[in-house]
Amino acid sequence: MKKTKTAMVLVVSIALLTVMTGTAMAAYTIDGDLDDWGVHPPGSWYASSPAKSAVENWGDGPNSDSISPGIEECDIEAMYVDEDVSGPYIYIAIITSMPPEGVDYACGSGSIHLISGDLALDFDNDGIYEYGVKLTDDSRTVPGDIGDVFSNPTWVKITTHCAQSQLAFSNIDSGTKTxxxxxVYTNYADWSWDNGAANYVIEMKIPKSALGISTEGEVDLCATVSCTNDVITIKDFHYTEIPEFATIALPLAATIGLFIYFDNRRKREEE
Structure with a gap:
């Protein structure tokens, strides 16, 4: 009985430690499967609350019957965002028909290579995207690895021929890695094909620290492709800050002290 009580204290202590340090079980597994978002197209496009969703999957352009994305590979169907509340990560998922390696598109007497645009984040609602996440290893974009986060990026539109102009930029040219x-950028197994092209999921978790987040606030998200034939946005996603160590140090110490007290008491009683 005494050992059971001590074990229970240990379990509770570990659970409290986990929650208070923001390392509780992640809300989403980064694997390209959107079941944990509650997304099941074509029947259910919208993510479960409290995640925020933007859904298009249109055939004639963003909110307009007069604009066409062109080839299906330039189509972005949906974007989702959520966070670890008072935890260390923001989670984002995108459904698109653009393959991770890009696609060649006939243009005039030659061809152009289309790729995914990089993810853009605007933290002060002024239309200037102060952070970006690299989503392609194409040599025309900023050097680095897929997933690198950059502050104060220089944004460029890398495909200007045989392209539309739904957005002035598509990819990061330079910036400061933070x-x-x-x-994960992979085939979408649950909805593998659409209008003659494969579907893909870009799913990610971004450390809030890499985005300079120290207090709660709101962010606008923007995703496109290199020709900017399609653009999808989420406005005013509210995020929380990561607790500073000082706010959890005393509860941590109290929890650890509680375990040590009961453990020492158990040992004395057993002697």
């Missing part, structure tokens, strides 16, 4: 996001 961290790295865990990313």
């Amino acid at each position: 961290g790295h996001a865990t990313i």
Whole structure:
């Protein structure tokens, strides 16, 4: 009975430690499967609350019957965002028909190579995207690894021929690396084909520290492709801050002290 009580204290202590340090079980597994988001297209496009969703899957352009994305590979169907509340990560998922290696598209007498645009984040709602996440290893974009996070990026549109102009930029040309996001860019098994092209999921978790987040606030998200034929955005996603160590140090000490007290008491009683 005494050992059971001590074991219970240990379990509770570990659970409290886990929650208070923001390392509780992640809300989403970064694996390209959106079941944990509650997304099951074509029947259910929208993510479960409290995640925020933007859904298009249109055939004629963003909110317009007069604009066409062109080839299906330029289509972005949906974007989702959520966070660890008072935890260390923001989670984002995108459904697109653009393959991770890009696609060649006939243009005039030659061809152009289309790729995914990089993820853009605007933290002060001024239309200037102060952070970006690299989503492609194409040599025309900023050097680095897929998933690298950059502050104060220089944004460029890398495909200007045979392209539309739904957005003035598509990819990061340069910037200051601040961290790295865990990313999976893979075939979407639950909805593998659409209008003659394969579907893909870009799923990621971004450390809030890499985005300079120290207090709660809101962020606008923007995703496109290199020709900017399609653009999808999420506005005003509210995120929370990561607790500073000082706010959890005393509860941590109290929890550890509680375990030590009961453990020492058990040992004395057993002597």
